[in-house]
Amino acid sequence: MKDVIVKFDPQNRSLMERLFEPPAIGKMAPFTKVAVYSFLAIWSFFVLFPIYWVVITSFKDAAAVNQGPNFIPFIDFQPTLDAWRINFTADPYCDIASIARQIYLLAHNSVVFVLSPFVSLQPMEPQICKIYLAFTNSVVISIISTIFCVAVGSMAAYALARIQYKPKFGNIMIFVLLILVVILISTYSGIPWWMSSAVALALFFFLARSIGRHFKMSLGNGDILFWMISQRILPPIVVVVPLYVMFQAVGLLDTHLALILLYAVANLPIVVWLMHDFFANLPIELEESAQLDGATRFGIFWEIVMPLTRPGLAATTLLILVLNWNEYLFAVFLATVKVQTMPIMVAAKNTGEKGVLWWEMCAVTVVMIIPVIIMSVLLTRFISKGVLLGAVKG
Amino acid sequence: MTDNPTKASVRFDGVQKSFGTVKVLEKFNLEVQPGEFLVLLGASGSGKTTALRILSGLDTPSAGQVYIGERDVTQVLPKYRDISMVFQSYALYPHKTVAENIGFPLKVKKIPKAAMEADILDAAKQVQLEALLDRYPRELSGGQRQRVALARAIIRRPSVFLMDEPLSNLDAKLRGHMRAELKHMQATLGITTIYVTHDQIEAMTLAHRVAVLEKGVLQQLAPPSEIYNNPANLFVAQFIGSPAMNVIHGSLEGASFLTNGAKVKTKVKGQIPKAVAGVRPEDCDVTNPGKGSIRGQIFTTELIGDHTLVTVNWGNDQIVVKAHKDFDGKQGDAVGVQLPADNLYIFNETSGERIR
DSSP: OHHHHHHTSGGGOOHHHHHHSOSSTTSOOHHHHHHHHHHHHHHHHHHHHHHHHHHHHTTOOHHHHHTOOOOOBTTTBOOOSHHHHHHHHSSSOOSHHHHHHHHHHHHHHHHHHHHTTTOOOOOOOOOOOHHHHHHHHHHHHHHHHHHHHHHHHHHHHHHHHHSOOOOBHHHHHHHHHHHHHHHHHHHHTOOOHHHHHHHHHHHHHHHHHHTGGGOOOBOOHHHHHHHHHHHHHSOHHHHHHHHHHHHHHTTOTTOHHHHHHHHHHHHHHHHHHHHHHHHHTSOHHHHHHHHHTTOOHHHHIIIIIHHHTHHHHHHHHHHHHHHHHHOOHHHHHHOSSTTOOHHHHHHHTEETTTEEOHHHHHHHHHHHHHHHHHHHHHHHTTOOSOTTTTSSOO | OOSSOOOOOEEEEEEEEEETTEEEEEEEEEEEOTTOEEEEEOOTTSSHHHHHHHHHTSSOOSEEEEEETTEEOTTSOGGGSOEEEEOTTOOOOTTSOHHHHHHHHHHTTTOOHHHHHHHHHHHHHHTTOGGGTTSOGGGSOHHHHHHHHHHHHHTTOOSEEEEESTTTTSOHHHHHHHHHHHHHHHHHHOOEEEEEESOHHHHHHHOSEEEEEETTEEEEEEOHHHHHHSOSBHHHHHHSSSSOOEEEEEEEEEEEEEETTEEEEEEEEEEEEEEEEEEOGGGOEEEOTTOSSEEEEEEEEEEOSSEEEEEEEETTEEEEEEEETTOOOOTTOEEEEEOOSTTOEEEETTTOBBOO
C-alpha cells in the first residue's frame, strides 16, 4: 500500500512514466509533445514547400527549369525576372493606368448594359494587357458575387432559422406539374412562354388554395435546407453544358454578369447552410427583446443579428471569396475572351505548341496567391470569439 | 419621457394555449388593475411564462382574448402593444454599450439624439447606472446587467411592464437588494407591472396581488396576506410558506380531525373520510411529552438563527415545528406537538378544495 503512494510522487516516477505520462491535466507528455510537433513540422513542410517552389520557379528561366529540380537560388540556378517581364511587359497596355481605364470601362459598360433596352450605346473595347485584365476580372467578379451571395444567403438562412415554413407536399407537386405543362405547351403549341407561365401561375394559386390545402403532408425547414445543400452535391461538370446553352440563349456568354450570377447562385447553398447554424445558435431573447422594443424585422436583422454573427459572417465571406477566386470550370466554359479570370490565365500557360511554360505559370500563380493571403489576414481579424459575451449569461 | 405614466389595465379573457396536444393554459381569466403590481406565481411548467408571453405578443393564444386597457390586442404585433419586458436572461445587446442598450427602444422610434441622451441619462439615474454608460455588458456584473435591462424597460414609460423571473440569475444577497429596488421603482413610476416568478418570497414581498398558477389553471388570485392566511386549496397552501405547510392525512368527523390515533378540534364541521389537515410550522408548538395533540419523537433539529426547526416523527408521519431558537431537544427525545384549532386548514384530499 505504501509503495503505491510513493510511486505517484513526482520525484519517484520512472523514466518511462516521465516520458509517457502528462505532468498535469492540460499538458502533454514529453513523448507526445515530440511526436505531435514533429508531425506538425513535417505537415507544414509539405504544405509550404509547393508555395516556395512556385515562388522560386517564377524567377527561373526556361533553362533553369529544364535542368531538373533545383531549389536554392544563386547556388542551383541564377534568378532572373524573365517570367515576370514576359507577363507584365510583353503585351501592349501593361501600364498601371490601363487598370484604371479597365475599371472605368467596367462601369461604363455596365451602364450601357443596363440602358441597352432603352438607348443604344456603344460598349468600350478593353485596352489592357492579359494579366491585368484577368486580375481585374477576377477581383470584380469574385468580390461582387461574394457580396451578393453572402447578403442574399444570410437573409435566407436567417429566415430559415427563425420562421417555420410548412410547404405542403401536394402544392409542390402541383407546381412541378404546372412547370412541365408550361414547357410542353410552349414547345409544341407555339403559345408564347410568358403567356402560358402567367396562366400557369394563376392556376397554381387557385389550385393551391382549393386542392392543395387538403393535403396533409408538408415539408419543414430542415427539408428546405437539405434541398438547398443538395444542389451542391451534384458535380458542377454535370450542369456546365446546360448552363452554357442557357447563357448563350440569353446572350450573356463572356460577360461579367454571367459569372457573377453563376458564382453567387452556385455558392448560395453553402452560405445558407453555414449561416443557418450561426443564426440558430443566437439566443432568441435578444431578438424578442428588440421586437418588443419596437424594431422591425429588418431592423433586428441589421442592428442585432448581423453584428452578433460577425465572426461567422467573416468566415463564410472568406470561404466564398476563395471559392470564387479559384473557380475554374464555369469560367473556362462561360468566359472565353473578355472576362478571363486568373485561373484561366494560369491554365493558359500550358500552351499547345511550346509545352507548359512553368516559369510564366508560376509568376501568374504568385500574383494569384497574394490577394488571398491579404484577404485572409484582413478577415481573420473579424473571426474573433466572445462576441456574445454578456448577452444572456448572468 | 412623460411625467404622467399612462397606467393601463390588463385583462385575460378565456385565454387558452396548447402546444400540440399539451395544454399549457386553460381558460385563463385575469384582470389586472391600472398601476397594480401583480405576480404570477407557479412552479415551472405551470403556464405563468406562457401567459406573460401571450400578453407580450411573442406567443399567440389558441383561443381567447387579451386586452390592454380597453384595446383588444390579441392580434396586435408586440411592438404596437406599448409594453416593455425584462427577460430572465436580461437579453442585453452585447455589441452595444450600456447607453446604446438603454436607448435602443428610442432609437428604433427615431427620436432625436439630444432628447434621447437626456432620456438615457434619466433612466440610468433611476437605476444608478449613470457612471457606467460607456461600458459594454460583458464588463458589468450580474446585478448591473439586471439594472441595464430595467433601464431599457423603463425608458419608454410603457403602459405595462412585464418581468419574466428577472431576479433568478442573481445571487441571494443581490436578489434581496434588487427586490427592494424593484418594489420602490414600481411604486414611484406607478406602471402596471406583471411579474412572473417561481419564488414565493418574491411574490409575497413584491405583489399587490398574487395569482397562483398550476398546470395552466389559476388556483387563487389574492393579496399576499390573503394567499398566506387563507389559501383556497391544498396546492396554494403547500406552495406558499417556507418551510412548507405540514400536511397531515386523516379524516374529518364532526368538528374534529382524526389522524393516526390523534384527535384535534377543528373550527369547520363535516364528514369527510379522506381529509387533509394543513398546519403551518409556526402555528404549532412543541410541548412536554405526554401533552399536546400528537405524541412523537424528535427526528432532527435545525437551528436557523432566529428560530429552530424541529422535525417530529409520529407513526409514519412527520411534522415540522418552528420552535424557539434556544430549543434544546435531542434526536429521539419524546415530545408532544400542540396543533392549533384556529389555524388548522382542512382540505378535501381528493379534490384539494378547502373546507370552510
